[in-house]
């Protein structure tokens with residue numbers, strides 16, 4: 001089976017096996033040591049000297065924690081959304097009572113920096129900006145460094161980042177760029193099963209936290225902070241997942257962050273080049289195309305449900321459909337973690353076969 005979703009991604013055997021270890025006392029010395037080692041390495045991946053906490057949740061839980069730990073009801077916030085996950089970020093903020101201003105970009109495009117600048121300039125009441133670093137629903141990577149320059153250096157707002165499909169896969173410098181909160185989740189580039197989320201928290205985020213009145217309990221990061229001082233989590237952690245995370249981080253440290261980024265850049269380009277050779281079109285333009293997930297336009301006359309079903313049933317290749325308004329228009333190929341060229345070649349060959357079956361001639365369509 002060739003599981004090529006933008007999460008969950010295949011988990012190496014040794015990491016799966018690490019989860020089969022016997023339980024330990026999460027309030028004992030062995031756990032304390034493991035938590036310290038894991039947190040130290042997570043900070044290296046986030047490129048922060050600030051705080052990083054581990055939540056038992058999927059990525060959406062970390063998005064909720066991001067909002068509820070920094071904002072208060074009726075706070076005015078700007079959500080610069082470029083797709084489905086940007087909209088989810090806005091929806092969470094709205095549900096907890098924030099006054100959300102939207103800056104939407106068309107599917108397949110990135111945040112327009114001049115527009116971001118002018119919205120912030122025209123509305124000084126905005127206190128925080130929500131952005132998705134890598135929009136998994138459209139395969140677009142925003143230029144987070146330039147966004148942060150505007151949000152932080154020019155306007156000094158709180159910058160809250162959904163880095164769920166980028167941290168650990170794509171370059172993201174939490175401190176150097178000035179991201180106040182960055183959220184990510186284990187089933188993306190970390191090569192872990194779903195179930196853990198990681199969240200970084202800056203000094204300015206703690207300042208916001210001091211006056212934040214949105215309701216929170218399970219995700220109350222001040223609890224995580226006070227327990228961390230004792231080497232413990234506030235609630236019972238997902239111990240098996242922590243064993244897996246411990247090993248995954250050790251492997252990531254051995255590989256080296258720069259090599260991980262480089263590998264993603266290469267496999268991303270390899271995927272897009274291969275798709276274009278088949279006569280297919282990538283949704284975003286090359287300069288903003290994501291190196292962790294590729295969104296491919298469905299050729300005219302092809303039924304995407306049928307395409308994905310035949311890839312799965314006849315070739316064991318599992319790709320993701322588009323979401324919402326893109327459901328009939330695109331499909332997505334995940335290439336996070338240790339995706340090999342061989343695995344992408346298998347996707348391309350399978351696509352060629354199924355597309356030909358469905359009446360699309362890959363060779364002649366160019």
Ligand SMILES: *Cc1c(COP(=O)(O)O)cnc(C)c1O
Nearest residue numbers: 058059060085134136164165185
């Ligand atoms: C996967 C993903 C999410 C949602 O995470 P869940 O783990 O499914 O809750 C949010 N944002 C982005 C950018 C993602 O890739």
